[in-house]
Amino acid sequence: MSSEKPNLHSYFRSSCSWRVRISLNWKGIDYEYCPVDLLEGAQKKKEYSKINPYPTLKIDGNVLCQSIAILEYLEET
Template sequence: MASASVVVGEAEAHSHSHNKLTLYSYWKSSCSFRVRIALNFKGLKYDYKPVNLLKGEQSHPEFLQLNPVGFVPVLVDGPVVISDSFAILMYLEDKYPQQPLLPTDIHKRAINFQAVSIVSSSIQPLHNLNLLKYIEGKVGPDEKLPWVQSVIRKGFTALEKLLKEHTGRYATGDEVFMGYL
């Protein structure tokens, strides 16, 4: 796992004292995009540690010490280690409140939680690398694509239905909140 220091857009403008953040991520990982977008949105600097999922680096013992389930993203903030994109977003929101990722209205907040949860629990993990390898081995390679298409279609149909009455310029109105990530 190589390391590269990432300096994020407006970080200087918001730089108040905090631990150095480190994100373990893979460039094609959509759950990691969500965290990278949130870090950038909040103007937080972080070190980027690539974990090459295609090379199986998520199963290396040093990575499993950070996240025993073997998935990116993982955020390290000083002594704090958090995995799972939703948990990371919530942590960032609590610790770094600038550029809020949640509205104040509790109904709108709940819609944001629901949208994030649909993506991170009901769509994305159902077609991650781990599962596709399993389907390929146990059922057959031709079954992968129809499976992926069916879970994405089901999830996005639900998401569109949910957001229809809340949408604006972005998913839940005219501001960017976590339901959009």
């Protein structure tokens, strides 16, 4: 893993986001939480629309979307 801190972009009420946060915490991975407020339409802003509307984790130079793909990556690395 790289020394750069992973960034998790997600909405706090999302069950997918909860799965990813639980896994990151369980594995002891320090990450930066970047909130995306869906009620305010933050997912439509230019800087976020380049990423994805799903929980997105930037880690080791990769951008991973979808909680299952993120969990699989965390388990394998």
